[in-house]
Amino acid sequence: xxxxxxxxxxxxxxxxxxxxxxxxxxxxxxxxxxxxxxxxxxxxxxxxxxxxxxxxxxxxxxxxxxxxxxxxxxxxxxxxxxxxxxxxxxxxxxxxxxxxxxxxxxxxxxxxxxxxxxxxxxxxxxxxxxxxxxxxxxxxxxxxxxxxxxxxxxxxxxxxxxxxxxxxxxxxxxxxxxxxxxxxxxxxxxxxxxxxxxxxxxxxxxxxxxxxxxxxxxxxxxxxxxxxxxxxxxxxxxxxxxxxxxxxxxxxxxxxxxxxxxxxxxxxxxxxxxxxxxxxxxxxxxxxxxxxxxx
Amino acid sequence: xxxxxxxxxxxxxxxxxxxxxxxxxxxxxxxxxxxxxxxxxxxxxxxxxxxxxxxxxxxxxxxxxxxxxxxxxxxxxxxxxxxxxxxxxxxxxxxxxxxxxxxxxxxxxxxxxxxxxxxxxxxxxxxxxxxxxxxxxxxxxxxxxxxxxxxxxxxxxxxxxxxxxxxxxxxxxxxxxxxxxxxxxxxxxxxxxxxxxxxxxxxxxxxxxxxxxxxxxxxxxxxxxxxxxxxxxxxxxxxxxxxxxxxxxxxxxxxxxxxxxxxxxxxxxxxxxxxxxxx
Numbered sequence: 001x002x003x004x005x006x007x008x009x010x011x012x013x014x015x016x017x018x019x020x021x022x023x024x025x026x027x028x029x030x031x032x033x034x035x036x037x038x039x040x041x042x043x044x045x046x047x048x049x050x051x052x053x054x055x056x057x058x059x060x061x062x063x064x065x066x067x068x069x070x071x072x073x074x075x076x077x078x079x080x081x082x083x084x085x086x087x088x089x090x091x092x093x094x095x096x097x098x099x100x101x102x103x104x105x106x107x108x109x110x111x112x113x114x115x116x117x118x119x120x121x122x123x124x125x126x127x128x129x130x131x132x133x134x135x136x137x138x139x140x141x142x143x144x145x146x147x148x149x150x151x152x153x154x155x156x157x158x159x160x161x162x163x164x165x166x167x168x169x170x171x172x173x174x175x176x177x178x179x180x181x182x183x184x185x186x187x188x189x190x191x192x193x194x195x196x197x198x199x200x201x202x203x204x205x206x207x208x209x210x211x212x213x214x215x216x217x218x219x220x221x222x223x224x225x226x227x228x229x230x231x232x233x234x235x236x237x238x239x240x241x242x243x244x245x246x247x248x249x250x251x252x253x254x255x256x257x258x259x260x261x262x263x264x265x266x267x268x269x270x271x272x273x274x275x276x277x278x279x280x281x282x283x284x285x286x287x288x289x290x291x292x293x294x295x
Numbered sequence: 296x297x298x299x300x301x302x303x304x305x306x307x308x309x310x311x312x313x314x315x316x317x318x319x320x321x322x323x324x325x326x327x328x329x330x331x332x333x334x335x336x337x338x339x340x341x342x343x344x345x346x347x348x349x350x351x352x353x354x355x356x357x358x359x360x361x362x363x364x365x366x367x368x369x370x371x372x373x374x375x376x377x378x379x380x381x382x383x384x385x386x387x388x389x390x391x392x393x394x395x396x397x398x399x400x401x402x403x404x405x406x407x408x409x410x411x412x413x414x415x416x417x418x419x420x421x422x423x424x425x426x427x428x429x430x431x432x433x434x435x436x437x438x439x440x441x442x443x444x445x446x447x448x449x450x451x452x453x454x455x456x457x458x459x460x461x462x463x464x465x466x467x468x469x470x471x472x473x474x475x476x477x478x479x480x481x482x483x484x485x486x487x488x489x490x491x492x493x494x495x496x497x498x499x500x501x502x503x504x505x506x507x508x509x510x511x512x513x514x515x516x517x518x519x520x521x522x523x524x525x526x527x528x529x530x531x532x533x534x535x536x537x538x539x540x541x542x543x544x545x546x547x548x549x550x551x552x553x554x555x556x557x558x559x560x561x562x563x564x565x566x567x568x569x570x571x572x573x574x
Contacts, residue, residue: 026448
């Protein structure tokens, strides 16, 4: 009997290792090694023919001395400040509305979610057309001549509008699943006590959905710090407003694959990871003040 | 009296919700309608002030122009293959690993699982340069394999499938074992079929994100015939920087397959993404 049990546990470990092997080998080759290699690259000088030479903190010194780098930081932060609070607020409003018992809510849910299934490249194309200064429909409707895409002071706002429009449905669907977990009995009790809908929202809905809201906030914040594709498609490299719109990941892409300075590019990406780490830590620390886990 | 005023308040609220949704829907759909209308206009017509709403003539020249400058057949094929292999790899390998991490005991399990967690916390851009250099070294840039490469395994999928298996009671695997199945057989015949909803969600999630991915395809495949729809569009933008009707036609061609799928499987798409939660 004992022998049988040990035979079983041996076969269990064997199958365990076999079944995780593809994933673990893949992660080591595709992620762990590249992660360490990027750190190494960030301390190396890029030589011709794909060669590198360890040079210490040279890339970081160059990066911190670069105005373009600091501008990219400011752009990224500005983009997050514009998109995350407004985007989450609108997504929450949409989710609350979708959580009411009205006819056609599946249809409306599908409509808000639509941008998710369209490649950001195609989304950016049509918005560029809508925002076109001379012939764009938006300027025609507004009867103004706003340089949405070439004015350095506006260009990030333009990208932020498109980002909010793109993500509102996705965030709303995630928030909606949080809202649907709230028991109806809370609302019934509140109604009997004479609470208005608005009071119910602030005293029941908001605290009860706060754990989901926190997850969506972290996810949205991280993906906003990493924003790249949308800005890349909206702002060509020849656009005079490029440096005013360039995000950290756009800078990384240009340094690494256009200019060809992969050492500097790697330094930018390491910096961004550290930045994301700090922001996430602050959020986890800050959540104690507003996220309610006592349900 | 009280009842009827309550009734009226309810009606006003419903009307308000509908008003919100109708305005919202217009904002969400208008860009696509405008894309469609513009794609049939001539360049001259698209630049008219004030603009025309409907095209004067529904001509297809923009579509033929877009197809002449981009090999759309190849782009569809490459995108489809990339999505197919990424989905297959993510679902198969993540199911296996997820099952092992959830249900089997072996030494070093926690340490190995921490590799999965670490990968999940790091943004994908940190891997890109070395991944590209590995492929370049063995001459596999400009290939379908190159497109699939970063998606061969999925840390997120592993984590997600592990959650699915954790939700299945141990007794079920135990019963299969007593029926004479070994670990592999009980995984394939008994456990995996119980996670089809999670597998479908992971497949949808993987497909949607692979389809939208832009940076990796741009870097790894520079040959036009090996680009994806996204990276191909980025190239079209460079060629026709002021010809918006052609760009709208190209964008439309690029988005149609996924949108058609979405129209048919709308529920599965949305629920799949809702299930995978905020990644």
